Amino acid sequence: MNSDGPKSGKKRRELRAKHLKKLTSDQEDESVKQVKDNNNNNNNRGPKRGREAQSDDVDEPLIKKAAASTKPVEVAQIAKTSDSYLSKTRFDQFPLSPLSLKAIADAGFKTMTVVQEATLPLILKGKDVLAKAKTGTGKTVAFLLPSIEAVIKSPPASRDNRNPPIIVLVVCPTRELACQAAAEANILLKYHPSIGVQVVIGGTKLPTEQRRLQKSPCQILVATPGRLKDHIDNTSGFATRLMGVKVLVLDEADHLLDMGFRRDIERIIAAVPKQRQTFLFSATVPEEVRQICHVALKPDHEFVNCVQEGAGETHQKVTQMYMIASLDRHFSLLYGLLKEHITENVGYKIIIFCTTAMVTRLVADLLGKLCLNVREIHSRKPQSYRTRVSDEFRKSKSIILVTSDVSARGVDYPDVSLVVQMGLPSDREQYIHRLGRTGRKGKEGEGVLLLAPWEEYFLSSVKDLPITKTALPPIDHEAVKKVQKGISQVEMTNKEAAYQAWLGYYKSQKKIARDTTRLVELANEFSRSMGLSTPPAIPINVLGKMGLKNVPGIRVAPGFDKKKTNRNFRSR
Numbered sequence: 001m002n003s004d005g006p007k008s009g010k011k012r013r014e015l016r017a018k019h020l021k022k023l024t025s026d027q028e029d030e031s032v033k034q035v036k037d038n039n040n041n042n043n044n045r046g047p048k049r050g051r052e053a054q055s056d057d058v059d060e061p062l063i064k065k066a067a068a069s070t071k072p073v074e075v076a077q078i079a080k081t082s083d084s085y086l087s088k089t090r091f092d093q094f095p096l097s098p099l100s101l102k103a104i105a106d107a108g109f110k111t112m113t114v115v116q117e118a119t120l121p122l123i124l125k126g127k128d129v130l131a132k133a134k135t136g137t138g139k140t141v142a143f144l145l146p147s148i149e150a151v152i153k154s155p156p157a158s159r160d161n162r163n164p165p166i167i168v169l170v171v172c173p174t175r176e177l178a179c180q181a182a183a184e185a186n187i188l189l190k191y192h193p194s195i196g197v198q199v200v201i202g203g204t205k206l207p208t209e210q211r212r213l214q215k216s217p218c219q220i221l222v223a224t225p226g227r228l229k230d231h232i233d234n235t236s237g238f239a240t241r242l243m244g245v246k247v248l249v250l251d252e253a254d255h256l257l258d259m260g261f262r263r264d265i266e267r268i269i270a271a272v273p274k275q276r277q278t279f280l281f282s283a284t285v286p287e288e289v290r291q292i293c294h295v296a297l298k299p300d301h302e303f304v305n306c307v308q309e310g311a312g313e314t315h316q317k318v319t320q321m322y323m324i325a326s327l328d329r330h331f332s333l334l335y336g337l338l339k340e341h342i343t344e345n346v347g348y349k350i351i352i353f354c355t356t357a358m359v360t361r362l363v364a365d366l367l368g369k370l371c372l373n374v375r376e377i378h379s380r381k382p383q384s385y386r387t388r389v390s391d392e393f394r395k396s397k398s399i400i401l402v403t404s405d406v407s408a409r410g411v412d413y414p415d416v417s418l419v420v421q422m423g424l425p426s427d428r429e430q431y432i433h434r435l436g437r438t439g440r441k442g443k444e445g446e447g448v449l450l451l452a453p454w455e456e457y458f459l460s461s462v463k464d465l466p467i468t469k470t471a472l473p474p475i476d477h478e479a480v481k482k483v484q485k486g487i488s489q490v491e492m493t494n495k496e497a498a499y500q501a502w503l504g505y506y507k508s509q510k511k512i513a514r515d516t517t518r519l520v521e522l523a524n525e526f527s528r529s530m531g532l533s534t535p536p537a538i539p540i541n542v543l544g545k546m547g548l549k550n551v552p553g554i555r556v557a558p559g560f561d562k563k564k565t566n567r568n569f570r571s572r
């Protein structure tokens with residue numbers, strides 16, 4: 001059970017929800033592409049300009065492996081002596097603007113969190129910082145507060161400047177996270193009316209954002225990488241505005257520096273001045289990221305590590321369990337698990353992570369048929385819907401959110417009591433971030449990972465975490481029958497899309513995809529778990545793209561809808 005947060009926390013959450021609404025209210029309803037698709041599709045490039053042209057012409061990626069030049073500032077000893085995410089240091093012990101301090105007091109923050117205490121003095125000294133701190137421990141405020149100081153210290157733009165400089169650029173991997181960071185910034189800016197924050201996140205037509213940027217200029221811009229790159233390429237005067245950047249922040253830095261975002265991040269780094277301060281924050285910083293962080297950070301940057309490796313990477317107060325069961329039992333097990341948690345936890349709040357957008361839709365549909373209070377978020381929902389559901393989930397109790405990885409990182413939903421991960425997480429880091437949606441701000445929580453026997457190998461990547469095997473809960477015959485009835489009521493088109501998406505996801509998992517005949521056998525097992533006696537047929541062009549043509553067990557569909565089928569197997 002979660003302990004209740006202080007009253008001020010509730011007030012702050014309400015404030016943040018209000019800010020979130022304001023930030024996204026002017027977005028149009030439009031089908032949403034996968035966030036990463038934003039990065040890959042670059043069809044609408046405008047003419048190259050200055051720095052952009054330079055960076056675009058570079059064949060070699062800017063990000064190459066090199067020895068990390070960092071001397072880590074280990075603050076693990078702070079974390080060790082206290083189980084709390086809070087330190088004893090007050091914000092007014094640092095030379096911060098009195099107006100920021102006033103806003104911090106209004107927000108109900110009494111003392112700094114460990115990561116804030118460790119990074120602020122270094123940042124105020126002008127250092128670049130790579131910071132690793134557990135999920136839900138206040139990293140957003142840690143980078144926003146000194147960023148606001150940088151704006152305050154910058155000379156105000158002259159009134160007749162048509163392209164007023166953007167001083168702080170914050171890059172986040174998902175739209176939800178960008179909106180949340182901007183909302184947090186607005187809380188800190190309560191008494192700084194002359195400092196503006198804007199988000200550019202996609203999910204709306206580019207001209208709408210261009211008009212908004214023009215109408216209300218800002219010194220702080222929060223953006224997702226794909227859309228930011230679109231603006232660099234297509235928005236008049238935008239590249240000039242970016243030349244004013246003094247602070248660049250990469251939130252969820254390890255994710256932004258991995259392959260899916262790398263090219264976009266390289267473009268963004270090339271579009272801001274070399275003379276700047278850069279902050280990289282995340283709850284996970286794998287060695288590969290340490291090796292390549294020099295592309296964004298100065299050689300003398302500090303690595304602030306607030307986390308002890310291994311067990312220390314997750315919260316002690318969050319119990320972690322895994323269950324191994326054949327696929328045909330997963331839906332019944334999930335139902336049993338949810339019923340048990342709901343009975344034992346008044347005001348429960350559950351997040352279920354699924355592998356892809358279409359599997360998410362299927363699971364949400366099924367739980368809806370089973371009369372559970374369920375919502376869904378994934379990349380195939382319009383942004384306005386995602387924002388509305390996200391808001392509702394943030395404020396509600398006794399509710400279940402089924403989601404893809406668009407909610408895996410950074411999203412700050414208070415009081416989540418249980419996180420269920422169904423199927424293979426994409427990697428160890430993603431497991432940690434998803435789990436981190438519960439147990440935030442020192443609260444308690446539970447995490448359950450539900451795997452099939454052939455997915456058990458994943459456990460070796462998290463063997464240093466306190467995750468223990470748990471017995472399968474007994475599922476009575478009635479419950480199994482209820483689940484079977486529920487799944488029989490789920491629309492056929494949703495099952496077809498889920499099957500194809502499932503196959504696409506596991507085809508991208510090297511260990512499983514090595515033997516394609518086995519992969520298809522497993523997919524057909526998944527199909528049977530949806531109550532289908534024969535697996536859905538897949539269009540030949542999609543099979544070609546997946547490299548699964550002529551694999552035994554696959555059914556080929558005669559015609560194909562190129563647009564629809566491509567999206568099904570890609571999106572999260």
Ligand SMILES: Nc1ncnc2c1ncn2[C@@H]1O[C@H](COP(=O)(O)OP(=O)(O)OP(=O)(O)O)[C@@H](O)[C@H]1O
Pocket residue numbers: 012108109110111112113116133134135136137138139140141282283409410411412436440441
């Ligand atoms: N000094 C503070 N005292 C109390 N609460 C704080 C403080 N600083 C931040 N918070 C609150 O802590 C919560 C978690 O913060 P935040 O979302 O920034 O965590 P995070 O470390 O970025 O997590 P994740 O790794 O999941 O992104 C937020 O609700 C935020 O408002």
